[in-house]
Amino acid sequence: MAKRVDHIGILVSNLDEAIKLYEDCFGVEIEKIETVQEQGVKAAVLALAQGARLELLEPLPGSNMAKVLEKRGEGLHHITLEVDDVDKELGRLSERVELIDKKPRRGLEGMVAFIHPKSLRGVLIELCQKI
């Protein structure tokens, strides 16, 4: 079962501009900035004082994420729920929903897996397990 909302992913066309905007408006602090080639994004994790976080995602050229941005524009992209054991959760959930990832894979900060939004009322949910 899910323990907490880990972060909310936000798709943007320009990471530096978006970071400045969120810093300026809401006082978030940059926790990390990293390129995740496997996911086709340059990502920034922005922390709020009490722990919940935002993640800004700028697609790498030619990636699937670049197509998503072109098609849908900037905006909310996914919710990440932290769990103790992604593999175990995938086993439990596979009977209930359609999985994008049948096995956990490396994410920005641990093992992750995505669930298909058509199974969850249009919401893309990522499960993450800290390692």
Place this chain on the structure above:
Amino acid sequence: MAKRVDHIGILVSNLDEAIKLYEDCFGVEIEKIETVQEQGVKAAVLALAQGARLELLEPLPGSNMAKVLEKRGEGLHHITLEVDDVDKELGRLSERVELIDKKPRRGLEGMVAFIHPKSLRGVLIELCQKI
């Protein structure tokens, strides 16, 4: 400045079905179910063990939210950031972004105000102040 992510709003066409789905998949617990006439929605707040929450929103017939659902379909709708003083934050933010609400108004659990998504990279952000 924002203290924490209070909840993530998810627009759905049928609240009861969506609640069952999220209970079944992620072990969330129903914190409250309430109709907010002013916002044109029936809303359910679902809590996760460690405090972060999801909010499912089913539009009332004929409301603006019903038009949003018709146009965009189900999916992520907004992020809510908790602040100490919504009115003060609106004053500070009004120079930086376009506000939907120039003054705080009653929300599900306190005073709230929305910022226009075109100012925030396509993300609808709600500020909330607990009362």
